[in-house]
Amino acid sequence: MSKGVAITGMGIISAIGNNVAENYDALINKKKGITRVDNIETIQREEIMVGEVKFTNDQFIAQLNLPPENNYSRTAMLGVIAAKEAIADAGITDIKKYKTGIVSGTSVGGMDMTEKYYYEYLTDKETQKYIESHHAGDSTQKIAAQLGIEESLVTTISTACSSAANAIMLGARLIKSGKLDRVLVGGADCLSKFTINGFKTLMILSDTYNTPFDENRKGLNLGEAAAFLVLESDAVVKAENKRVLAYVKGYGNANDAFHQTASSDNGDGATLAMEKALKVAGLKPSEIDYINAHGTATGNNDLSEGRAILRIFGEEMPEFSSTKAYTGHTLAAAGAIEAVYSVLALQNNIIFPNLNFKTPMKEFSMIPQTELKKKELNTVLSNSLGFGGNCSAVLFSKEV
Amino acid sequence: MKKVYINSIASISPQKTFDNTIFLNEIIDYNDTVIFAQDPDYKQYIPPAAARRMAKGIKMGVVASKIAMDEAGIETVDAIITGTGMGCMIDSEKFVSAIIDNSEQYLTPTSFIQSTHNTVAGQIALGMECKAYNFTYVHSAISFESALLDAKMQLENEEAQHILVGGVEELGEHTTKVHRLINHIKPEAVTISEVLDSKTEGAVFSEGTNFFVVSNEKTNSCYAELVAVETFNTLQKEKVSEAIETFLKENNLKAADIDVVVFGNNGDVDFDGFYNQLSEGIFSKTQQVFYKHLVGENNTVSAFGVWLASKILKAQSIPEIVKINNVNSSKIKTVLCYNQYRGQNHSLVLLKK
Numbered sequence: 136m137s138k139g140v141a142i143t144g145m146g147i148i149s150a151i152g153n154n155v156a157e158n159y160d161a162l163i164n165k166k167k168g169i170t171r172v173d174n175i176e177t178i179q180r181e182e183i184m185v186g187e188v189k190f191t192n193d194q195f196i197a198q199l200n201l202p203p204e205n206n207y208s209r210t211a212m213l214g215v216i217a218a219k220e221a222i223a224d225a226g227i228t229d230i231k232k233y234k235t236g237i238v239s240g241t242s243v244g245g246m247d248m249t250e251k252y253y254y255e256y257l258t259d260k261e262t263q264k265y266i267e268s269h270h271a272g273d274s275t276q277k278i279a280a281q282l283g284i285e286e287s288l289v290t291t292i293s294t295a296c297s298s299a300a301n302a303i304m305l306g307a308r309l310i311k312s313g314k315l316d317r318v319l320v321g322g323a324d325c326l327s328k329f330t331i332n333g334f335k336t337l338m339i340l341s342d343t344y345n346t347p348f349d350e351n352r353k354g355l356n357l358g359e360a361a362a363f364l365v366l367e368s369d370a371v372v373k374a375e376n377k378r379v380l381a382y383v384k385g386y387g388n389a390n391d392a393f394h395q396t397a398s399s400d401n402g403d404g405a406t407l408a409m410e411k412a413l414k415v416a417g418l419k420p421s422e423i424d425y426i427n428a429h430g431t432a433t434g435n436n437d438l439s440e441g442r443a444i445l446r447i448f449g450e451e452m453p454e455f456s457s458t459k460a461y462t463g464h465t466l467a468a469a470g471a472i473e474a475v476y477s478v479l480a481l482q483n484n485i486i487f488p489n490l491n492f493k494t495p496m497k498e499f500s501m502i503p504q505t506e507l508k509k510k511e512l513n514t515v516l517s518n519s520l521g522f523g524g525n526c527s528a529v530l531f532s533k534e535v
Numbered sequence: 536m537k538k539v540y541i542n543s544i545a546s547i548s549p550q551k552t553f554d555n556t557i558f559l560n561e562i563i564d565y566n567d568t569v570i571f572a573q574d575p576d577y578k579q580y581i582p583p584a585a586a587r588r589m590a591k592g593i594k595m596g597v598v599a600s601k602i603a604m605d606e607a608g609i610e611t612v613d614a615i616i617t618g619t620g621m622g623c624m625i626d627s628e629k630f631v632s633a634i635i636d637n638s639e640q641y642l643t644p645t646s647f648i649q650s651t652h653n654t655v656a657g658q659i660a661l662g663m664e665c666k667a668y669n670f671t672y673v674h675s676a677i678s679f680e681s682a683l684l685d686a687k688m689q690l691e692n693e694e695a696q697h698i699l700v701g702g703v704e705e706l707g708e709h710t711t712k713v714h715r716l717i718n719h720i721k722p723e724a725v726t727i728s729e730v731l732d733s734k735t736e737g738a739v740f741s742e743g744t745n746f747f748v749v750s751n752e753k754t755n756s757c758y759a760e761l762v763a764v765e766t767f768n769t770l771q772k773e774k775v776s777e778a779i780e781t782f783l784k785e786n787n788l789k790a791a792d793i794d795v796v797v798f799g800n801n802g803d804v805d806f807d808g809f810y811n812q813l814s815e816g817i818f819s820k821t822q823q824v825f826y827k828h829l830v831g832e833n834n835t836v837s838a839f840g841v842w843l844a845s846k847i848l849k850a851q852s853i854p855e856i857v858k859i860n861n862v863n864s865s866k867i868k869t870v871l872c873y874n875q876y877r878g879q880n881h882s883l884v885l886l887k888k
Contacts, residue, residue, distance in 0.1 A: 178639045237768075242651060244673075250631050256713045266713050270621055270834075271652060272674035276879070279768050286778070289768035290681040293622070293652035293673040301670060305685060312688050332634050333647035390615070390660040390669035396648050407666055522648070523657030525669055 139535035144225025144365035150186035186358025186463025208245035211274035213361035214323035225365035233316035236288035240298025240322030242467040244271035295521030300470030321363030321471035347430035347457035358463025362471035384532035387411025391524035402443030404526035430457020456489035470519035537751040545602035548743035592705030596655035607748035613695035614668035618678030620834020622652035624707030676876035701746035702835025730802035738801040741831025745838035758845035799874030823859035837874035
């Protein structure tokens with residue numbers, strides 16, 4: 136049994152940078168990655184803004200040195216890039232030395248190729264290689280193959296926008312229970328016509344820059360990204376004399392059980408998730424130094440999440456911000472993206488600003504942190520809420 | 536650490552398995568390459584208006600979860616954990632084809648909303664008004680085993696007392712069509728008695744769902760103790776026996792201690808060798824059973840293997856139709872399930888009486 140769950144490496148690729156250093160640089164310099172979509176041909180182009188990684192698939196194939204006959208979805212390629220950075224950052228050279236697994240989250244999976252070749256599959260043999268890369272587990276299998284993880288626990292979670300947060304949660308429990316010594320946790324999702332049009336029909340896509348927790352918020356910007364963290368047991372950290380970036384201190388998962396897509400007015404699910412995370416961590420709300428909120432900038436999420444945060448923290452509200460104005464909402468990857476940002480916040484004692492905020496919401500007086508702020512941070516709470524009522528909270532700390 | 540028990544089961548499959556009082560008494564023979572689930576009386580469980588909005592996978596999952604909850608005699612659970620390799624195919628196909636056919640215009644949100652992989656778990660939670668832990672695993676042939684492992688860890692550590700675990704898969708027309716093109720589906724129709732000897736590539740594709748209530752205390756309805764679950768993303772054919780023996784050793788058992796082994800053979804000439812080597816090898820003297828000739832192949836059909844193992848342990852009898860060989864065993868105490876799909880995503884589930 137391992138008491139602590141140490142984070143020893145991180146990797147990320149998002150609209151604001153191709154690695155951890157670039158992401159941090161963008162965060163502290165208020166550089167957002169929201170633009171028109173370039174890599175997908177869609178009639179929605181002029182009506183939406185997205186957080187897009189600007190490399191084309193061909194550029195990724197070259198970068199990853201994949202053979203021409205490869206059948207990688209964009210989700211898999213994003214995932215491999217972030218996973219490799221995380222493993223290198225953790226200083227892992229022999230992946231087989233310890234029992235190592237992968238838990239990843241995705242919602243889009245290989246849908247980008249499915250929607251491209253849906254009917255072509257029936258007539259064009261060349262495209263048929265992508266049929267097998269449609270399913271959600273495929274990107275995770277490919278990451279495992281790229282890292283040489285074999286004969287091990289490799290699995291995938293899909294709980295919409297909370298997927299990667301749940302992957303971190305399962306990973307932490309696998310380390311604590313001794314099932315694994317080391318586990319790569321995170322998530323990957325690429326942009327697709329499927330999600331662009333899906334969220335469009337729900338009428339929750341903003342036609343301009345998203346503005347989390349603002350009274351006049353117009354909806355979310357979809358984003359694409361991948362991020363992974365290496366979690367290791369106390370025993371491995373000790374044996375390898377590992378540098379520890381932070382710890383996964385607590386986690387909570389609950390279901391809103393309110394509506395298939397909308398969150399409840401009072402944020403019951405989110406409240407329960409935060410309560411559980413605090414309980415697992417053995418911390419009081421007053422001991423939380425910063426909240427990286429889910430804050431998608433939809434009318435429904437920010438109200439529901441805001442109320443949930445109020446219910447937990449009341450008068451003792453720490454600084455909070457949503458970083459979605461930088462990256463867009465990266466769906467299943469969001470929990471991992473924001474886990475990396477939470478760890479960066481802890482490491483640098485810095486709170487990232489909630490960009491684009493102007494007017495407080497009329498329902499409550501909560502005001503997000505809008506400027507970069509230096510503050511001694513020991514604990515950060517990160518929320519991820521999704522379709523199907525899935526609510527998750529993960530708590531990161533400097534000390535075990 | 537607490538022990539974990541399977542306290543109730545529910546199965547909707549291409550056989551009439553939704554009634555827990557019978558055990559494969561009447562077999563439906565098929566002569567096909569794709570087989571569909573036998574419908575229970577959905578009206579009994581879901582109001583017709585709600586049922587009309589649900590794709591088959593959602594309906595099957597909701598009903599099977601209710602059957603499992605009823606048998607366990609509990610009203611709510613501390614977690615709902617599902618597995619689905621392909622997810623909600625019917626709504627996914629509806630939305631993708633609508634995007635393409637109408638050039639991204641005139642779309643409605645219903646099929647998009649119901650296309651996400653966690654729809655079934657979300658709908659069960661909504662129906663039960665259950666605000667507890669809610670997860671969905673989507674990793675091909677080990678989706679269900681991932682859910683089972685998650686549940687087992689929580690119960691052992693007393694983070695939960697009762698957990699609803701299930702696997703669900705529905706057939707989508709287009710997905711079936713394209714999988715035929717890459718020979719994942721058998722080229723010719725086979726009857727259930729021909730599946731294993733078909734000597735052709737691919738499997739008989741199917742749909743269905745299996746739900747279980749697992750708890751860290753035994754109830755009257757208890758079927759089995761869930762001893763261990765293990766998954767492997769890769770495993771070379773020549774290493775399977777060794778992996779099984781190591782797994783058994785970790786549970787203080789030898790191959791000879793297994794009374795019944797449940798294999799996931801599907802008649803695919805390219806991959807049945809994974810099982811055949813065990814039939815002729817470490818399990819040559821063990822009673823072997825299989826089930827995919829009756830219920831076909833899908834990403835969470837291995838949950839049917841666990842259903843079968845649970846039934847065998849409780850009934851202490853093995854239907855002739857699932858026997859591969861004939862070994863006399865007076866008492867059935869220990870059952871091992873082994874499954875893989877196309878050489879990847881192997882799983883071992885160990886049950887005891």
